[in-house]
Amino acid sequence: xxxxxxxxxxxxxxxxxxxxxAVDGVSFDVEPGEIFGIVGESGCGKSATCRxxxxxxxxxxxxxxxxxxxxxxxxxxxxxxxRDLSRVRGREVAFIFQDxxxxxxxxxxxxxxxxxxxxCHRKVSKTEARAAALDxxxxxxxxSPERRLDAYPHELSGGLRQRVxxxxxxxxxxxxxxxxxxxxxxxxxxxxQILRLLRERRDSTGTSIILVTHDLGxxxxxxxxxxxxxxGRVVETGSVRQVxxxxxxxxxxxxxAALPGQTGRERDLTPIEGSPxxxxxxxxxxxxAPRCRFARPECxxxxxxxxxxxxxxxxxxxxxxxxxxxVLA
Amino acid sequence: xxxxxxxxxxxxxxxxxxxxxxxxLLLQVMPGDPASRAMGTRASPEELEAMRRLWGLDQPVWVxxxxxxxxxxxxxxxxxxxxxxxxxxxxxxxxxxTLGIVLYSTLIALxxxxxFAIMAxxxxxxxxxxxxxxxFVVLIAMPPFWLCYVLILWLALGLGWxxxxxxxxGFAANVYRLFLPSLVVGLSTAALIQQSLRSALIDTMKxxxxxxxxxxxxxxxxVFLRHILPNSLISTISIIGxxxxxxxxxxxxxxxxxxxPGLGSLLIDAIVSRDLPVIRGLTVFFAIMVVxxxxxxxxxxxxxDPRVRLE
Numbered sequence: 001x002x003x004x005x006x007x008x009x010x011x012x013x014x015x016x017x018x019x020x021x022a023v024d025g026v027s028f029d030v031e032p033g034e035i036f037g038i039v040g041e042s043g044c045g046k047s048a049t050c051r052x053x054x055x056x057x058x059x060x061x062x063x064x065x066x067x068x069x070x071x072x073x074x075x076x077x078x079x080x081x082x083r084d085l086s087r088v089r090g091r092e093v094a095f096i097f098q099d100x101x102x103x104x105x106x107x108x109x110x111x112x113x114x115x116x117x118x119x120c121h122r123k124v125s126k127t128e129a130r131a132a133a134l135d136x137x138x139x140x141x142x143x144s145p146e147r148r149l150d151a152y153p154h155e156l157s158g159g160l161r162q163r164v165x166x167x168x169x170x171x172x173x174x175x176x177x178x179x180x181x182x183x184x185x186x187x188x189x190x191x192x193q194i195l196r197l198l199r200e201r202r203d204s205t206g207t208s209i210i211l212v213t214h215d216l217g218x219x220x221x222x223x224x225x226x227x228x229x230x231x232g233r234v235v236e237t238g239s240v241r242q243v244x245x246x247x248x249x250x251x252x253x254x255x256x257a258a259l260p261g262q263t264g265r266e267r268d269l270t271p272i273e274g275s276p277x278x279x280x281x282x283x284x285x286x287x288x289a290p291r292c293r294f295a296r297p298e299c300x301x302x303x304x305x306x307x308x309x310x311x312x313x314x315x316x317x318x319x320x321x322x323x324x325x326x327v328l329a
Numbered sequence: 330x331x332x333x334x335x336x337x338x339x340x341x342x343x344x345x346x347x348x349x350x351x352x353x354l355l356l357q358v359m360p361g362d363p364a365s366r367a368m369g370t371r372a373s374p375e376e377l378e379a380m381r382r383l384w385g386l387d388q389p390v391w392v393x394x395x396x397x398x399x400x401x402x403x404x405x406x407x408x409x410x411x412x413x414x415x416x417x418x419x420x421x422x423x424x425x426x427t428l429g430i431v432l433y434s435t436l437i438a439l440x441x442x443x444x445f446a447i448m449a450x451x452x453x454x455x456x457x458x459x460x461x462x463x464x465f466v467v468l469i470a471m472p473p474f475w476l477c478y479v480l481i482l483w484l485a486l487g488l489g490w491x492x493x494x495x496x497x498x499g500f501a502a503n504v505y506r507l508f509l510p511s512l513v514v515g516l517s518t519a520a521l522i523q524q525s526l527r528s529a530l531i532d533t534m535k536x537x538x539x540x541x542x543x544x545x546x547x548x549x550x551x552v553f554l555r556h557i558l559p560n561s562l563i564s565t566i567s568i569i570g571x572x573x574x575x576x577x578x579x580x581x582x583x584x585x586x587x588x589x590p591g592l593g594s595l596l597i598d599a600i601v602s603r604d605l606p607v608i609r610g611l612t613v614f615f616a617i618m619v620v621x622x623x624x625x626x627x628x629x630x631x632x633x634d635p636r637v638r639l640e
Contacts, residue, residue: 056543059535082549090546097544102537105556106636107563116555117545152635168545 001072002029003208004053004176009067009078011045011052013060020279022048024232025067027307030176035202035209037223037240039216039255041276045232046212050178053077053210054089071176091121094169096179100161100186104153110137110164111149117171136167140197159190163197170201178210183218195222216259220244225314228252231276231287233304238315248310249317251288286320294321330628333639337624344620345613349401352612353394356605363410363603384410397609406613407606411599416610419595426496427591429503430511430583431576435569437515442522447558449523450530461523468520476513477586484509494588510587514580518572525568529561536560563633570626574619578611 011023023045030036038046051057052064054077069077074092077085089095097103105113114136115129124132130149137145140163153161162182169177179198183191199222202209211223219226220240227237228251236249247253257270274291277283283290289299299320307316364380365372372380381387385396400407406416449461485493497506533539534557542556581593588594592611599607631639 054544056540058537058540086546086548088546089544095541095544097537097541099537103541105538105542105560107560107634108556116542116547120546120551154636165541168541 003032003072004030004210005068005070006049006053007068007070009049009052009069010065011048011062012065013048013057013062015061018280021065021232021282022062022279023052024279024282025304026229026232026234027067028227028234028237030208030210031225032175032208033202033206034224035199035211035222037219037226038210038212038229039214039219039226040229041214043276043279044229045279046214046229047180048232049229050095050180050210050212053178054093054095055080055082055085056095087121090117090174091172092174093176093178094172094174096162096165096169096177096182098181098184100158100165101153103165104161106153108152109149110151110153110156114164114168114171117168121172132171133167136171137164139170139201140164140167142167157190158186159193162186162190162194166194166197166201170205170207173205174207176208176210178212180212181214182211183215184213191218198222216244216255228255231282232279233287233318234307235288235319236310236317237307242315246311246315248315249288249319250292250294250321252317254291254293286318296321330639334624334628337620337627341617341620345401345616348613348616349398349609350394352609353397356608357390359603361603363605366603397606400606400610401613406610409599409604409607411602411604411607416607416614419607420592420610420614423591423595426503426507426589427577427580427584427593429507430514430580430589430591431573433504433507433511434513434515434518434576435573437511438518438522438569438572441515441519442526445519446523446526446530449527450534453527453531458527465520465523468516471516473513473517474582474586476516477510477583480509480513481586494586496589507589510580510583510589513583514576518569518576521568521572522565526561526565529564530557533557533561559633563630566629566633567626570622570629573626574622577618577622578615 006029007027009023009026010021013020013022026045026049028036038049040046048057048062051062053069055064064078067078071077071088071092074088077088077093080088104110111130111133114133115126118124118129118132119126134145134149137148142148142160142163148156148160148164153164156164166182169179177198182198183194186194195218198209198211201207211218213219223240225237225239226243227234228243228249229235230251236243236247236252243252244256247256251272254270254272258272272291277287277290283300285298285300285302286292286295286305289295292299305318305320307318309315310317310319362377363384364377364386368377368380378387385393388396397407400416404417406420408415409419412419445461445465449458452458481493485491491509492506495506497503539552539556542552547555578592578596580589580591581597583589584591584593585597592614595607596611598604599611627639631637
């Protein structure tokens with residue numbers, strides 16, 4: 001059985017213009033010990049999907065409107081009360097936020113912030129929690145960890161801060177860590193270190209990681225399987241090799257074509273024309289149809305197409321075309 | 330830390346020179362003769378002349394200024410024409426009452442504002458929030474002198490719970506007797522704090538680190554008490570700082586109505602009797618207090634927010 005099974009998840013954000021279905025029927029599975037990548041443009045719902053798992057919407061008026069989030073041995077998180085959620089959060093499922101500067105409390109010392117996770121779930125003394133925090137800082141390879149325990153977040157570099165956030169996530173050996181664009185706010189050189197650290201921690205602790213990113217390079221570097229999201233839906237999912245080497249959905253192909261190639265020359269880039277649809281009243285049928293080079297009249301009618309197997313096992317996509325011309329790959 | 334405080338106190342010197350100069354010159358253009366005020370209307374011209382000579386009022390303006398500076402440096406701040414006492418002694422006798430109102434009213438303000446700010450922030454946008462806002466807008470809009478009389482009529486004369494004014498002996502007596510004047514001052518402070526704390530709380534609730542705290546598995550109460558509230562209170566420190574420097578010299582009306590012998594009523598009496606040394610001395614003293622309160626505010630700010638360094 002999968003560690004996490006998300007089934008037909010729907011998350012709504014209500015705003016002055018109406019209700020936006022940021023997540024609209026998303027399904028995927030995360031297996032134990034794997035790194036699962038979720039990619040897509042800004043606003044495609046990848047962050048909202050992840051935040052739905054722990055019901056953390058940063059005070060935004062959001063709610064899970066339907067679907068299931070099944071965590072092995074724990075049940076459906078989608079329907080949990082705050083009280084039950086607080087037992088899952090931090091202990092079973094941990095979260096790593098995008099910007100480590102804003103994700104740490106500016107007026108609390110690092111050591112105390114790490115110790116807080118431990119003391120929240122286990123009955124340990126302050127001294128024990130502090131010692132555990134020190135071990136965690138060592139584990140995430142923070143230099144001179146004794147000194148950092150009493151530092152404030154603003155006294156650390158971006159990379160160190162993200163290591164602290166990772167230390168907090170690792171503290172209780174959760175079965176799943178959700179990392180929402182953990183390297184986007186960091187320097188390129190630091191990005192690589194943080195990704196290596198995440199993979200190494202996965203290798204030694206066996207935790208699963210959901211890695212949200214808009215960077216296909218990051219996905220191919222450390223993920224095992226992946227999902228591509230567009231306008232609140234998963235359009236293609238499979239192993240990283242299947243999806244990136246033999247992309248079948250036109251959106252995935254267009255994404256890959258929009259990347260700089262090996263040569264990195266400008267003329268190799270093919271931008272995707274147009275922009276993603278609004279999520280308050282999305283177009284009927286396939287949501288990518290208005291921008292798709294291969295769209296046919298039947299693409300733009302009815303319900304959005306469901307994921308279905310494409311060739312190999314476990315490689316699914318949501319395109320109704322049986323044969324997509326292979327001109328972009 | 331100590332060096333910074335010392336530096337800031339040294340910065341007082343130029344501020345004080347400016348204040349003494351402005352305070353002194355403003356009083357020169359103020360109409361009214363201190364000597365005739367002190368002697369009454371039946372004094373003979375000779376007596377008035379003797380009086381002016383005695384108080385140095387016959388000297389050129391710049392000589393009077395230098396005398397004033399000397400008095401400031403020696404610490405007496407001049408001698409009151411009306412009370413015939415060093416200004417510093419008058420201030421020392423009245424300062425406890427004014428400081429009492431300052432601290433007491435700030436305490437009342439915090440006790441009133443804190444729960445309502447929290448309640449409003451937790452209910453933002455719904456009827457509870459707007460009801461609280463309406464009440465505090467009314468509080469801000471009410472003129473203090475009017476509120477003083479309402480409280481006197483209702484709580485002092487009507488229900489007889491409090492005295493109509495005056496001060497008592499000892500701490501406990503004054504906690505009781507200074508309640509109404511402190512309440513009037515405190516309610517305006519409370520309105521300021523409530524509004525700023527409410528929006529600070531709402532902003533902080535959206536902060537990423539609040540989601541981080543929640544992601545740790547902390548319950549709502551712990552997230553609020555350990556993360557949201559402490560970070561929101563930082564902005565309240567500066568509001569209290571500004572308000573306290575204002576109250577020190579700004580309780581005139583309240584002190585007058587409740588017959589509290591504080592600095593405000595001393596200032597009013599001095600202005601009415603053209604007691605120039607007292608007016609000047611108080612001006613300088615208020616300036617010193619404002620600088621000291623600002624320094625204390627900055628120190629509190631630096632203690633509360635590790636990102637802030639004392640400069």
